[in-house]
Amino acid sequence: MRITMIGTGYVGLVTGTCFAEFGHHVTCVDKDQEKIDKLLAGQIPIYEPGLDHLVEKNCKEGRLNFTTEITQAVGGAEAVFLAVGTPSSRRGDGYADLTYIYEATREIAKELQGYTVIVDKSTVPVGTADQVARIIKEVNPDADFDVASNPEFLREGAAINDFMRPDRVVIGVESVRAEEVLREIYKPLFLRETPIVRTDIKTAELTKYAANAFLATKISFINEIALLCDSIGANVIDLAKGIGMDGRIGSKFLHPGPGYGGSCFPKDTLALMRIAQEHGQSLRVVEATVEVNSAQKAMMVKKIRDALKGSEAGKTIAVLGLTFKPETDDMRDSPAITILPALMEKGATVRAHDPQGIHEAKRILPGGLYYAKDAYDACQDADCVVLMTEWNQYRALDLDKIRSNMRGNVFVDLRNVYDPEQVTKKGFTYTGVGRS
Known part of the structure; x- marks a missing residue:
């Protein structure tokens, strides 16, 4: 045709x-x-x-x-x-x-x-x-x-x-x-x-919004549960397996992290809320999803700060991953857009790397960032390394080389990619999301 x-x-x-x-x-x-x-x-x-x-x-x-x-x-x-x-x-x-x-x-x-x-x-x-x-x-x-x-x-x-x-x-x-x-x-x-x-046409138009809102809700749900796990000393990874094996729930989108971003979930959840309001309805679950996602990004700033003993001032932070997810150059509503400026405002120096997102990051993020040629360059003389986006390139890093490049030993894994015990054995102090 x-x-x-x-x-x-x-x-x-x-x-x-x-x-x-x-x-x-x-x-x-x-x-x-x-x-x-x-x-x-x-x-x-x-x-x-x-x-x-x-x-x-x-x-x-x-x-x-x-x-x-x-x-x-x-x-x-x-x-x-x-x-x-x-x-x-x-x-x-x-x-x-x-x-x-x-x-x-x-x-x-x-x-x-x-x-x-x-x-x-x-x-x-x-x-x-x-x-x-x-x-x-x-x-x-x-x-x-x-x-x-x-x-x-x-x-x-x-x-x-x-x-x-x-x-x-x-x-x-x-x-x-x-x-x-x-x-x-x-x-x-x-x-x-x-x-x-x-x-019919109206149902099809609404289907996309409903699908994205539901997936965003799963992300916000597991992120809230992860914060609860942090508070009580539970393990969100095992918890997610325990509920994800239930066929009524499913395992997808039960991976805690710094919050959702991208071109769809942020704008589509907001648009669905406005559609409902125009028709005299409220979508309280979707409203809570949006609020939780915004709060999650702020909580990640606190998590990094706490890992640095309460202050990022004067510290050098290596950030691995800038896009909202791997295998894309999309920076739209990426958690990095919220987290990095907040750290820099309090006196941190940020050295960042991303396999595909640096061009967009230079356009969106504030000046003053150092864009590294690779993950190891980003970690040079850093006090803390933050794994922000789970690119495959970051899943099997040479931790000994990372540690030798760094001045400090703080490893903040916002995607729970690494085994905490493995990282700790390499001389790091490990912080994940919802993992005691």
């Missing part, structure tokens, strides 16, 4: 490339000429394992193209996916900013030719599809189209596998024609017997 993807951000680029890998002919459209030029030259603007090879392959085989010209791209398409950004409103009220969605809708409305399915791929509030349909009818009253919702469930760092082998595909449609088009697009997944969950 002929597919047009509006937006070449994380969702648009991954989705468009994977559709091309399915065998469809995909044109990705973006207003940013510099980004399109780089993509045409084989330069990928985001870090996602395996994406560069798929882009190169499908461009060479003629199924994937990039352009800034919307007219030809939309006019010949059977499906147009809206994959532009929906960040939190600049007003800071938690509402999703739909400016880019509506701008893109007005542009594509002018170019529609023949029956076309307009698909919301971006995470959008309930009722957005209705507004998209209204705008198209206003701009092009003769357009033959349907609007559908097809939320994405991609994990950064594992997006290719998530797309090719999904747990399910959710399609929100209200016409047989639109459903047939989307089922044809996802037909390659039928061979793997991937469940296709057909819903």
Whole structure:
């Protein structure tokens, strides 16, 4: 099929490339000429394992193209996916900013030719599809189209596998024609017997928010339990195993740490709260999830401070990992954004390393940080090392070399990667999260 993807951000680029890998002919459209030029030259603007090879392959085989010209791209398409950004409103009220969605809708409305399915791929509030349909009818009253919702469930760092082998595909449609088009697009997944969950449009729009809020709630829950474990001398790792083996609960997302971040959980939990408020409802569990996550980051500052005997002033702290999770360069709402400035404000010197996130960190974090060439450089003359993000590169560090590089011996493991006994034997004082 002929597919047009509006937006070449994380969702648009991954989705468009994977559709091309399915065998469809995909044109990705973006207003940013510099980004399109780089993509045409084989330069990928985001870090996602395996994406560069798929882009190169499908461009060479003629199924994937990039352009800034919307007219030809939309006019010949059977499906147009809206994959532009929906960040939190600049007003800071938690509402999703739909400016880019509506701008893109007005542009594509002018170019529609023949029956076309307009698909919301971006995470959008309930009722957005209705507004998209209204705008198209206003701009092009003769357009033959349907609007559908097809939320994405991609994990950064594992997006290719998530797309090719999904747990399910959710399609929100209200016409047989639109459903047939989307089922044809996802037909390659039928061979793997991937469940296709057909819903009405509003249910599909809400499904993504509900899924992310539930996962965020599991994270905040185990983080609170970890703090309780710290207080009473229990072990949260064993506790998580004990509850995670219950099939009703499951083991995923029961890993304590410095709090969730990224492009989805922070903004989607806030947006879901606002959706509920607009309809006269309150989501107290989600509200508590947001509050706990904010408090967790502050508690990690205290944990580091306590490990340093009450003060970070004049101390050098090595920080390993800056992105919100491994296998991505995404710094959005990363715990490092909250924790590092707080330490620096109280007089700490920070030496940081991240395999992929340094470029973004330099743009977001305050000046004065030293960006190290590797983990061992970061630990040079440090009083304390803080493992912030569980990159594979940090899972088997030479602890003897780390210790010899350091001035102090404090090891703060905010991801519980290391065995406390192993670290202690190497001459460190160990601090984890929820581990006595």
